[in-house]
Amino acid sequence: xxxxxxxxxxxxxxxxxxxxxxxxxxxxxxxxxxxxxxxxxxxxxxxxxxxxxxxxxxxxxxxxxxxxxxxxxxxxxxxxxxxxxxxxxxxxxxxxxxxxxxxxxxxxxxxxxxxxxxxxxxxxxxxxxxxxxxxxxxxxxxxxxxxxxxxxxxxxxxxxxxxxxxxxxxxxxxxxxxxxxxxxxxxxxxxxxxxxxxxxxxxxxxxxxxxxxxxxxxxxxxxxxxxxxxxxxxxxxxxxxxxxxxxxxxxxxxxxxxxxxxxxxxxxxxxxxxxxxxxxxxxxxxxxxxxxxxxxxxxxxxxxxxxxxxxxxxxxxxxxxxx
Amino acid sequence: xxxxxxxxxxxxxxxxxxxxxxxxxxxxxxxxxxxxxxxxxxxxxxxxxxxxxxxxxxxxxxxxxxxxxxxxxxxxxxxxxxxxxxxxxxxxxxxxxxxxxxxxxxxxxxxxxxxxxxxxxxxxxxxxxxxxxxxxxxxxxxxxxxxxxxxxxxxxxxxxxxxxxxxxxxxxxxxxxxxxxxxxxxxxxxxxxxxxxxxxxxxxxxxxxxxxxxxxxxxxxxxxxxxxxxxxxxxxxxxxxxxxxxxxxxxxxxxxxxxxxxxxxxxxxxxxxxxxxxxxxxxxxxxxxxxxxxxxx
Numbered sequence: 166x167x168x169x170x171x172x173x174x175x176x177x178x179x180x181x182x183x184x185x186x187x188x189x190x191x192x193x194x195x196x197x198x199x200x201x202x203x204x205x206x207x208x209x210x211x212x213x214x215x216x217x218x219x220x221x222x223x224x225x226x227x228x229x230x231x232x233x234x235x236x237x238x239x240x241x242x243x244x245x246x247x248x249x250x251x252x253x254x255x256x257x258x259x260x261x262x263x264x265x266x267x268x269x270x271x272x273x274x275x276x277x278x279x280x281x282x283x284x285x286x287x288x289x290x291x292x293x294x295x296x297x298x299x300x301x302x303x304x305x306x307x308x309x310x311x312x313x314x315x316x317x318x319x320x321x322x323x324x325x326x327x328x329x330x331x332x333x334x335x336x337x338x339x340x341x342x343x344x345x346x347x348x349x350x351x352x353x354x355x356x357x358x359x360x361x362x363x364x365x366x367x368x369x370x371x372x373x374x375x376x377x378x379x380x381x382x383x384x385x386x387x388x389x390x391x392x393x394x395x396x397x398x399x400x401x402x403x404x405x406x407x408x409x410x411x412x413x414x415x416x417x418x419x420x421x422x423x424x425x426x427x428x429x430x431x432x433x434x435x436x437x438x439x440x441x442x443x444x445x446x447x448x449x450x451x452x453x454x455x456x457x458x459x460x461x462x463x464x465x466x467x468x469x470x471x472x473x474x475x476x477x478x479x480x481x482x483x484x485x486x487x488x
Numbered sequence: 489x490x491x492x493x494x495x496x497x498x499x500x501x502x503x504x505x506x507x508x509x510x511x512x513x514x515x516x517x518x519x520x521x522x523x524x525x526x527x528x529x530x531x532x533x534x535x536x537x538x539x540x541x542x543x544x545x546x547x548x549x550x551x552x553x554x555x556x557x558x559x560x561x562x563x564x565x566x567x568x569x570x571x572x573x574x575x576x577x578x579x580x581x582x583x584x585x586x587x588x589x590x591x592x593x594x595x596x597x598x599x600x601x602x603x604x605x606x607x608x609x610x611x612x613x614x615x616x617x618x619x620x621x622x623x624x625x626x627x628x629x630x631x632x633x634x635x636x637x638x639x640x641x642x643x644x645x646x647x648x649x650x651x652x653x654x655x656x657x658x659x660x661x662x663x664x665x666x667x668x669x670x671x672x673x674x675x676x677x678x679x680x681x682x683x684x685x686x687x688x689x690x691x692x693x694x695x696x697x698x699x700x701x702x703x704x705x706x707x708x709x710x711x712x713x714x715x716x717x718x719x720x721x722x723x724x725x726x727x728x729x730x731x732x733x734x735x736x737x738x739x740x741x742x743x744x745x746x747x748x749x750x751x752x753x754x755x756x757x758x759x760x761x762x763x764x765x766x767x768x769x770x771x772x773x774x775x776x777x778x779x780x781x782x783x784x785x
Contacts, residue, residue, distance in 0.1 A: 193683035194599060200591035201600070201609050204657065207650055208612050211623055214630040269525035277519055278526075288776065289530045295772040296536060297711025299739055300765050303746055303757070304536050307543075354532055361529070385515035408618055415620020417714040418743065442622050442714070449718055464626045471623075475615045483611075 211468060219462030221455060230462060236428040238448075243459035245466060247428050251345065251438040252467070255420065256413040258349025258434070259356055263413075264406055266353070267360035272390055274361075275368040287365075294358035302422030305351040310342030310423060313350075318342065318435055337435035341425070346434040348424040352416055356409035363405035363482070367398045404481030411475040415467060417442040441467045537765075544762025547755035557724040557741060563752060567741060567760050569726050574738040574764070576731070577641060577720055578710045581648025586702055589653045593660025593698075598686050610661070617654040624650050625715030633719060641731030644720025651712060652705040659701025663694040696778055703775035707768045713739035738764045 222230060222243060233244025274286060318340040325331045337344070371394060379389045395402070425437020426447050439447070441463045452460055551566045558565025592609070600606025625647050632643040667690050675685035691698070716722075722740035727733070738760045745757035 187681065190681040190683040193686070197591040197595035197599065200588045201595040201606070201657075203588060204592055204609050204613050204616065204653070207627075207653070208616060210631070211619070211627040214627045215623070218626070218630050266525045266529065269522040270529055272518070273522040273526040277522055286526060286530065288773070289533055291776075292769055292772060293529060293533050295707055295768055296533070296765060297713070297739065297768060299711065299713045299742055300536060300540070300761055303742070303761055304539055306746075308535075308539055357529055385511050387515040387518040388511070390518060411618050415622060417620065417622045418739075421743075422747075442620060445622060445626070446714055446717055450721070461626055461630070464623055467620060468623050471620055472615065475618050476611075478618075479611060479614050 215461060215465035215468050219458055219465040221458040222462040223465075225455065226459075230459070231466070234428075234430050236444075238452075238456055241455050243455070243462075245441070245459075245463055247430050248439055248441045248444050248463060249466065250430065251424065252414055252440040252442070252470075254345055254434075254438070255348045255352055255424070255440055256410055258346060259352035259413040260406065260410060261353075262350060263353035263356045263360060263409060267357045267405075267409070268364055268402070270357065270361040271364035271368055272394075274365050276386055276390065276394075287362075290358050290361055293354075294362070297418075298355065298416060299418040299422075301351055301355055301419040305347060305419060305423040306343070309351070310347055312342075313347055314340045314342030322435070333432045334434055336433050338433070340435070341437075343423050343425040343437055344433075344435045345424065345438045348420045348438075348440070349434075351419050351423055352413045355416060355419060356412050359412055360405050360409040363408060364398075364402055367401050367405065367482075368394055371397045400481045404478045404483075407474055407478030407481065411471050411478060414471045414474065415442055417446050421446045540758070540762045540765055543755075543758040544760075547759040548762065552756065552759045556726060557736060557745075557756065558752060559724055560748075561750065565752060565756065567738070567756050567763075569724075569736040570722075570738045570741040570760060571763065573641070573720075573727060573736040574710065577644045577648060577716070577735060577737055578706060580641065580645030581652055581709050582702065582706050584645060584649035585652035585656055585705060588649075589656025589701075589705070590660050590698065592653070593657040594664065594686060594690075596657065597661045597664035598682070598690065613654050613657050617658060620714075621651055621712055622714040625718040628715065629718040636732070638732065639719065639721040639734045641720050641727065641735035644716050644735060644737070647715040647719045648709040648712060651715065652709050655705040655708055656701050659704065660694075660698050663697030663701065664690050666697070667693040700775045700779045703771055703778070707771040707775065710771070711739060711764055711768050713743055716740050717743075 226233065226243060229244065231245055231249065233242075234246040235242045235244045236247065237243075270290060274283065274290075278286060314337075318337045321335050322337045322340060325335050375393055375397065376389055379393045384392070420440050421443040424439055424443050426439045426443060427437035428439060428444075429436065431438065445460050445463055448456070449460055551564060552568075553566060553571070554568055555564065555566030556569045557567055592613075596606050596610055596613075600609070628643050628647040628650065632646060633639055636643065671689050671693060672685050675689040676682070680688070716737055716739060720737055720740070721734040722736050722744060723734040724736065727735040742757045742760045742764070745753040745760070748754065748757075
């Protein structure tokens, strides 16, 4: 009898105490769920606004928008090819320069670095990622470009002048220091911290016993890296590189400073060019009507390319994490 | 005599000596190359900081902090309006982003375990984390600038918030995952509903990490230029109290002034660059120290 009344009182206590709390519980759950949904909405919104804003340009020029290299604001004729080519070329240059350096830094941090130096070096690399892109632009334009013109462009141009192929690719008509190659180098510096820190994480995740066993049978550091670490990390390093590529493709301010912003299809890496992002940043505030729409259409192309690259990168990195 | 030395050499360098030397060479090359690359990376940071300290340091004066940006061809001037504008825009962005980011991260870590939707959201968030900020600027432009009738600080704040949200979501989720499940179970065993457990147990345990995430997000958006070009733009005056019609801010001011033909504009750009870079680096270092201190405890 006593037990029953006790149980009853507990059950009534529960119902009286639960009612208000379960409401706040539901509200909290609902709020966090809708915040999470907002992330999806933002992505859909970006895609939607690009397609909506760029639609007039896509309708006007059709597929020719991608393949045409005419960009004439006065005549309202717009083609994206020069910007697309500039974007891809500068990003590829950035990867060619940046990837070996990033992996080198990651190997240094995980294999070679004495413990007392680990933290300062890792922090330096992370701070390099925190420096705003516009500061890289100023450094590139005012410090790096003059040095680059004087010590690289002029001597190299003199050396290769008149030679087939290299005489075109590495010849500067006007050695001003700005151009595709400069943009690629600045981009490389900017993506190094990202690739290096992800690669370091990947190398850190490899079980120590594998490394120790390799050292135990007499492998040198090089052999451990070549035959144990790199094969073990495999595709996820490619994922890290793709992540860097995604950054390089969409980087705006630094590139706008150093690429020269010319709408010219040139075979020389020393010539000014433009990327999708630099063109949007440069012309957006003076654009209207079809010009504006063409710029947003450029943004749409950039979105599709970077999105594909980033999705692939995440899938590659995730695959190894779950293994 | 000569025979002994010959033998000695044989002993120290047996038949596989040649192979060994090439192995050693490869090993040395790797070590040297990796060290040089690391030194190169570190020296770039040093180089940039020295450049900023030299160029920005010579441009700094009291006027920089007390005067507004000068018009074309006017002497002197400062960047007081840009500094205040940047502070306001960054605060606006972080105030909007923090509740959304923390709640979304909480959903992913606490509610969304094993759910397909949470998996998709986590993936999309990771993609947004690396998405070009210029596209976020274009997105906010299309839904906020023409509808509101022009550039505004509100659009700028929203653009910065959208950039900050993925950073906060990611760090919040990561930090909440580090909280041991037994703590939550202890809370639940006392009869606390899930929201109470999350707020009073999980959040409290993960607090330092979550604050670090918010600070890192602040550092990230404080220097963003591209999205502000299409949203808050810039102007050379004190902005209106309702933040409509363009709000002056450091990044866009630096972009416009650095490429301008006027000497005083350029030196103001350097002063702004120094101020913003030092603030961002200080913020990043403080955020890391905070996390380290918490881990040490």
